[in-house]
Amino acid sequence: MSWQFQHIVITFLLLAVVVGSMSGQEVTEQAVFCRTDGKIEADSSAMMTAEWRNRVVCDFLRYAVPSADITAIDYCNTYSGLMMDDSTSISIDRVTFPNSSDTQIKWFADIPEKGYADIDIPSEAPEKCIAFRKDSTLIIVWCNLFADSDKVYHTTLSSFVESYNR
Incomplete structure (x- = not known):
């Protein structure tokens, strides 16, 4: 097992504690994986x-960085499926880049660090x-087309995001 995958498994365990403790949410599914050299490493x-989720992240990357070779981008993903207290279903992909550099930061410059x-x-x-x-x-958060983005962000994800900013 690679060190990147071991690191993401530890992060996943911490995520389970954080997400499981957030009020008004039920964790419906979780997964942790890394994509290295175009291959996915995950628990069977x-x-x-x-x-x-790799397909979902790749779709996002194609949109965000159309000039990049998406198959050459290595990343690790901590995925959670959540059911909100108002029956809104959302999925959260926390994507980290093991070889992060200023290049990735420039790719996502249109995505604010504060807000969404x-x-x-x-x-x-x-x-x-x-x-x-x-x-x-x-x-990356996927939610119902008719969900209020502000509500999704402020009532749920701000706590989720803050837990990783500490």
């Missing part, structure tokens, strides 16, 4: 979820994408 029980950006990425489902960043860590 999480491989299907990892492959699905509504990103228009065509999808098959009636969902919308909200993105946040902290330096080169990217947080």
Whole structure:
């Protein structure tokens, strides 16, 4: 097991504690994986979820950095599916880049470090994408197209984001 994958597993365990303790939310699914040299490393029980979330992250990267070779970008993802207290379902991808540099920060310059950006990425489902960043860590949130972005951000994700900013 690579050191990157071990690091992300530890982060995942911490995430489970943080997310599980946030009021008004039920964790419906979690997975941790890394994509290195175009290959996904994940626990075998999480491989299907990892492959699905890889597609989601790649769709986002294609949108955010159309000039980059998406297959050459290595990253680790901590994914959580949450059911909110108002029955809104959201998914959160916390994407880190092991070889982070100023390049990734420039890629995501349109995504504010404080607040969020509504990103228009065509999808098959009636969902919308909200993105946040902290330096080169990217947080991608998918929620119902009709959900109030401000409410999703302020009531839920601000706590989630703050837990990683400490």
